[in-house]
Amino acid sequence: MDHFSYRNNELFCEDVPVTRIADNVGTPAYVYSAATFLHHYDAVTKAFAALDPVICYSIKSCANLHICRLLRDRGAGFDVVSGGELVRALEAGADPAKIVFAGVGKTDEEIHGAIDAEIGWFNVESEAELENLIAIAESRRAAVRAALRVNPDVDPKTHRYTSTGKKETKFGVDLERARRAFETYGRQNSVQLCGIHLHIGSPVNTVAPYVQAIEKGLALINELRSDGFKIDMLDIGGGFGAHYKAAEAPAAVKYAEAIVPLLKGKDLQIIMEPGRSIAANAGILVTKTLYLKKSGERDFLIVDAGMNDLLRPSLYEAYHFAWPVKPPPEFVTNERGENVSLPGLLPMDVVGPVCESGDFLAKDRRLPPMKRDDLLAVFSSGAYGMVMTSHYNSRPNPPEVLVEGDSFRIIRRRETYEDLLAAER
Numbered sequence: 285m286d287h288f289s290y291r292n293n294e295l296f297c298e299d300v301p302v303t304r305i306a307d308n309v310g311t312p313a314y315v316y317s318a319a320t321f322l323h324h325y326d327a328v329t330k331a332f333a334a335l336d337p338v339i340c341y342s343i344k345s346c347a348n349l350h351i352c353r354l355l356r357d358r359g360a361g362f363d364v365v366s367g368g369e370l371v372r373a374l375e376a377g378a379d380p381a382k383i384v385f386a387g388v389g390k391t392d393e394e395i396h397g398a399i400d401a402e403i404g405w406f407n408v409e410s411e412a413e414l415e416n417l418i419a420i421a422e423s424r425r426a427a428v429r430a431a432l433r434v435n436p437d438v439d440p441k442t443h444r445y446t447s448t449g450k451k452e453t454k455f456g457v458d459l460e461r462a463r464r465a466f467e468t469y470g471r472q473n474s475v476q477l478c479g480i481h482l483h484i485g486s487p488v489n490t491v492a493p494y495v496q497a498i499e500k501g502l503a504l505i506n507e508l509r510s511d512g513f514k515i516d517m518l519d520i521g522g523g524f525g526a527h528y529k530a531a532e533a534p535a536a537v538k539y540a541e542a543i544v545p546l547l548k549g550k551d552l553q554i555i556m557e558p559g560r561s562i563a564a565n566a567g568i569l570v571t572k573t574l575y576l577k578k579s580g581e582r583d584f585l586i587v588d589a590g591m592n593d594l595l596r597p598s599l600y601e602a603y604h605f606a607w608p609v610k611p612p613p614e615f616v617t618n619e620r621g622e623n624v625s626l627p628g629l630l631p632m633d634v635v636g637p638v639c640e641s642g643d644f645l646a647k648d649r650r651l652p653p654m655k656r657d658d659l660l661a662v663f664s665s666g667a668y669g670m671v672m673t674s675h676y677n678s679r680p681n682p683p684e685v686l687v688e689g690d691s692f693r694i695i696r697r698r699e700t701y702e703d704l705l706a707a708e709r
């Protein structure tokens with residue numbers, strides 16, 4: 285569900301025509317719908333209300349300060365994975381008690397920063413990191429709460445690059461090691477090892493892997509409790525799906541129907557870390573056609589956004605539905621995905637200007653006829669879009685625009701050539 289739809293033969297974001305935004309800020313540009321962010325955030329809060337969880341929005345999915353503020357105002361905490369994300373969360377006015385800090389390679393500087401900020405929990409990913417955290421906490425006589433990230437060895441059936449809960453990944457420790465880690469480190473006082481963290485991957489478009497992971501996590505918690513450890517939190521991570529093709533992602537209530545009964549009455553503070561399921565469908569990338577290049581079987585649509593603007597297609601072969609912002613009337617449709625079939629569509633690859641064969645946004649598609657200057661919307665780009673931009677080919681990063689009802693504002697300006705050079709002056 286999102287607030288991007290065709291009305292009067294053109295694409296609107298909420299009540300603003302996308303063409304108006306493009307005229308104002310140029311292309312390429314990220315355009316976000318505030319109502320969509322809030323809709324998805326509210327859906328999770330509501331579905332899981334029975335567990336009264338702390339919902340820590342995963343900043344890495346879409347990190348703009350104004351988005352963070354929007355969600356903080358709605359009650360969100362934050363899942364951060366770096367010192368930079370911590371700074372963002374604090375700048376956005378986050379309640380530090382609702383911040384969790386994960387990541388396999390936290391530096392001493394980042395750990396000190398998080399202790400200074402008095403964040404809620406560290407999610408610790410290895411014994412070595414835990415030893416370091418204990419040493420730092422001891423040296424500062426700080427009270428620190430931590431959960432151990434456990435790798436439950438379940439297969440989330442997603443891309444191998446975004447699968448994090450199988451044995452062979454670098455994340456967390458396995459169940460056996462987790463028990464030993466509690467034996468070794470669970471009885472000192474500087475770091476209160478009080479919980480378990482599970483994050484199995486993303487997007488996880490089925491409910492079963494969560495059930496498996498949580499059942500394994502709960503069994504471990506039972507064992508730990510009977511060994512005398514005080515376990516009071518369980519962080520079930522993020523990874524809920526989003527709609528990229530059609531309506532492939534289960535709704536928040538579907539996940540909740542399976543997960544809530546498992547966790548109800550277990551005397552655990554539940555933490556959730558949704559990112560993609562809140563942000564993905566809340567944003568599009570708007571790009572402009574530069575050239576059409578005939579090339580035998582199919583044509584190349586060369587647009588002004590490339591892999592440096594939206595990396596997911598190149599990195600994961602991710603599918604993003606792409607459609608003209610103002611198509612000829614016979615091609616106006618609110619359907620999305622691979623099944624859109626209208627007479628007159630043409631085979632096309634949508635590619636960017638970057639000097640790499642892997643620089644494509646949409647491969648092997650059927651699109652309405654396009655001409656120079658036509659705008660194209662690349663849908664479901666709100667999560668892992670802007671945050672993965674680079675300056676490759678010395679391309680300045682696009683602006684971000686937030687739409688609320690019938691108004692819009694620039695929440696990140698377009699970078700300039702001077703921005704590209706500034707750190708080298």
Ligand SMILES: *Cc1c(COP(=O)(O)O)cnc(C)c1O
Nearest residue numbers: 342483486522523557558559560
């Ligand atoms: C990336 C990440 C998330 C968010 O995943 P989504 O798929 O965006 O919901 C949550 N927790 C951790 C530890 C992560 O690394």
